[in-house]
Amino acid sequence: MLTRRPRRNRKSEGIRSMVKETILTVDDFIFPLFLIEGENHKEEVVSMPGIYRYTLDLLMNEIGECLDLGIKSFCLFPSLGDDKKDSMATEGHNPEGLYQVALSSIKEKYPEAVLMTDVAMDPYSSDGHDGIVRDGEIINDETLEVLGKMALAQAKAGADIIGPSDMMDGRIGYIREVLDDNGYTDVSIMSYSAKYASAFYGPFRDALDSAPKFGDKKTYQMDPANVKEALIEAELDFVEGADFLMVKPALSYLDVIKTLSENFDIPITAYNVSGEYAMLKAAAQNGWLENDKTMMEMLLSIKRAGASAILTYFAKEAAVLLKK
Numbered sequence: 647m648l649t650r651r652p653r654r655n656r657k658s659e660g661i662r663s664m665v666k667e668t669i670l671t672v673d674d675f676i677f678p679l680f681l682i683e684g685e686n687h688k689e690e691v692v693s694m695p696g697i698y699r700y701t702l703d704l705l706m707n708e709i710g711e712c713l714d715l716g717i718k719s720f721c722l723f724p725s726l727g728d729d730k731k732d733s734m735a736t737e738g739h740n741p742e743g744l745y746q747v748a749l750s751s752i753k754e755k756y757p758e759a760v761l762m763t764d765v766a767m768d769p770y771s772s773d774g775h776d777g778i779v780r781d782g783e784i785i786n787d788e789t790l791e792v793l794g795k796m797a798l799a800q801a802k803a804g805a806d807i808i809g810p811s812d813m814m815d816g817r818i819g820y821i822r823e824v825l826d827d828n829g830y831t832d833v834s835i836m837s838y839s840a841k842y843a844s845a846f847y848g849p850f851r852d853a854l855d856s857a858p859k860f861g862d863k864k865t866y867q868m869d870p871a872n873v874k875e876a877l878i879e880a881e882l883d884f885v886e887g888a889d890f891l892m893v894k895p896a897l898s899y900l901d902v903i904k905t906l907s908e909n910f911d912i913p914i915t916a917y918n919v920s921g922e923y924a925m926l927k928a929a930a931q932n933g934w935l936e937n938d939k940t941m942m943e944m945l946l947s948i949k950r951a952g953a954s955a956i957l958t959y960f961a962k963e964a965a966v967l968l969k970k
């Protein structure tokens with residue numbers, strides 16, 4: 647006779663729910679949102695069905711709906727016309743710029759919302775890179791000054807969490823110092839610590855029209871082959887003052903999420919990126935995968951791997967399902 651029968655713990659819904667190790671809740675989600683210039687307009691991102699780029703007035707309504715569903719945290723990304731882009735990403739720290747104005751208006755209307763930002767030059771850069779470009783190279787240390795200005799402008803506009811996604815060396819320490827020197831000691835930093843040079847960012851670059859104008863991002867984003875390098879990046883970010891460490895993308899990097907969560911005692915977050923969203927949407931539209939169940943399984947697996955919060959385009963859909 648078999649003495650160990652693991653199936654006994656799966657025999658009914660009641661028992662299955664009793665032994666469940668991982669539970670997904672709406673508190674786990676950070677919802678990325680795309681902002682465009684203008685008024686009373688929204689447009690769907692072609693490669694991300696169900697995800698829109700909103701003008702600020704309509705974005706306000708969207709955030710209101712999300713708050714009603716229990717989503718408390720949002721990460722904003724700006725999509726700018728070419729006329730607002732230059733080689734130094736100047737618009738990125740313009741206090742009157744689209745992004746800064748949006749942050750302060752949202753904070754004013756919804757003070758309870760947690761606003762996370764993105765710090766990198768690409769949405770504002772005529773080169774489409776995350777750092778300053780000179781003679782085809784990405785210049786690290788001079789880029790830090792631009793990132794520091796962006797972070798400060800965002801903190802002044804009311805951001806709760808600064809999210810450096812650029813992968814320059816030394817950015818966390820530099821930004822922490824700029825924030826502290828200006829009295830923003832309570833503004834947090836969620837570092838995109840292990841950000842890989844991934845093909846899964848394609849739909850996002852469509853949404854922001856931010857693809858690099860030449861080359862790729864492999865001299866600053868990490869090689870998908872490496873995990874020890876993620877430990878080095880995470881260690882530096884921890885020492886330099888990050889409050890959260892992020893892994894990006896999520897689904898092909900669950901081992902990295904697990905490794906960081908076992909080695910660091912600050913929260914590990916994961917970015918379930920645009921391509922991961924697009925893959926499921928495409929399969930679901932073809933009737934090849936069942937959208938809701940697959941979505942919940944993806945999100946659950948990211949949490950099971952060790953992520954305490956997930957940036958995901960599925961946030962609103964998943965929140966509606968969880969409410970039922």
Ligand code: PBG
Nearest residue numbers: 766768811846847850919920921
């Ligand atoms: C920009 C940035 C990117 C994403 C977030 N911030 C793209 C990139 O590095 O090219 C990707 C997010 C997604 O794919 O959902 N620094």
